[in-house]
Amino acid sequence: MIKKVIFIFVSMLIISCAKEATPKPYGELRLEYPAPKYQKFEPNCMYSFEVSDFAKIYDAKRPCWYYLNYPKMKAKIFLTYYPINNDFAQQIQETEKMVYKHTIKASSIDTKSFEYPERKVYGNFYELKGQAASNLQFYATDSTKHFVTGYLYFNSRPKPDSLAPAVDYIKKDLMHLLDTFEWKK
Template identity: 65%
Template sequence: MLQKIIFIFLLVILVSCGQETQPKPYGELRLEYPKPHYKLFNSNSPFTFEYSDYAEITPAKKKDWYNLSYKKMKANVFITYFPIHNDFNLHLKEAEKMVYEHTIKASAIDTQSFSYPNHNVFGNFYQLQGQTASNIQFFVTDSTKHFVTANLYFNSRPKPDSLAPAIAYIKKDLEHMISTFKWK
């Protein structure tokens, strides 16, 4: 009986010895978001635009200020409106100041100017790289009467690699928003 147990034990050891075990690579979380469908934002504000139905828009503290929330991503785009009263340069400097306050943590700031003369819409789009609190900011203006700023923030610690899929998704939505922006 003891010989049979020893024989089975040795057989199991010989059979189990084979290839060396290899460590398995860490699995990466695959984040997939729905294909966006856009709807028109049209309120009493002096502007309209299209935004993703994956987001929800709600009024903020002041008149013509809004929060565009991507709840499943824990992200918010804060949209602010300022009427221009001979203070265009002040609003422009303030918008740029908001962007460049992040230079301490930003590894790069990509700036893209845009112009839609048919809608009288002009501005800059800023994408901030690195561990910044805000990943995307932009302003839209007609340079005479209206000035709108928007800032993207996540309700989490800034981890660029983890947030990259969500940032890319929201970036496309914001680019669509800008391209459909119109003044009333």
């Protein structure tokens, strides 16, 4: 009996001296999205553009306002349209107010101006880094009659590392949207 106890004790000592167990690092799900196929969106409004077939388009509260919904990413882009009635400076100011409202949580805001004089499309594209509620925002205008804004929001807490693949995908879509944006005559 004592020999069995000693044998079990020695066996446990030998087994317990094996390589120390280490916990595996926490892994994130790798998100991959399909290559976008763009199609022209021509609402009964003063503008048109190309949008990814990955996004679903819904009417919003007002005429010429739309949601570009990315259901698999739980993301929405809110597009708004305003006619300019001698309030161009006020429209720009309101848009920038919406952008800089996020400075509390954003670690930086990158602003890129764009202009397509042949189509009379001018504007700014804002990329907000950090834990901002809206990661991408833009406005496009002809500077005399029309003003369109866009704001990206996710239906989740702002986690920059987790949302980065979705933000990058949607950023490319928005850049294409702006590259193909046109005012109707």
